[in-house]
Amino acid sequence: MAPTDPQPFYFGARESKGAIEIKIPLCPQERVLRVSVIDADATEDASPPVIWSATAPKSNVAARGVFDLWSGKGFLRSSNPPAPDATPERIEVDYSPVEGDGTGDVFDLGEVRKARLAADQYWTYRGPRTADQIDAQLKCSREESDAGS
Secondary structure, three states, X not given: OOOOOOOOOOOEEEEEOOEEEEEOOOOOOOOEEEEEEEXXXXXXXXXXXXXXXXXXXXXXXXXXXXXXXXXXXXXXXXXXXXXXXXXXXXXXXXXXXOOOOOEEEEEEHHHHHHOOOOOOXXXXXXXOEEHHHHHHXXXXXXXXXXXXX
């Protein structure tokens, strides 16, 4: 059920009601199993420590890849959020789907916070995009697209 496009693709992020909301691009039938966040600048570590994670979505919204950073809302389990003074400015958000391989994207939280977006848009490194535009960058298999309609 994973996309057939091997190219990296971008996630979206926006500030909403004081929280950073993430949008992961997914094919119609794909679901998130786990999300994790690491410090994007922790290049000295081959395997940087996870600073926040959430697993087992309990809401369809979270399962479809939309969630607030540092909040366990929408998930059965999540780790404690980092202290505000321990939150890095550049983070890498990774996800694991129920089937197939996951991926990640890097966000500069300062850029996300200062972005001026329409109500339905997310900040991406390619400019503002809607959730539908973020999902549309994937080339999902024909069978999967048919199953989602």
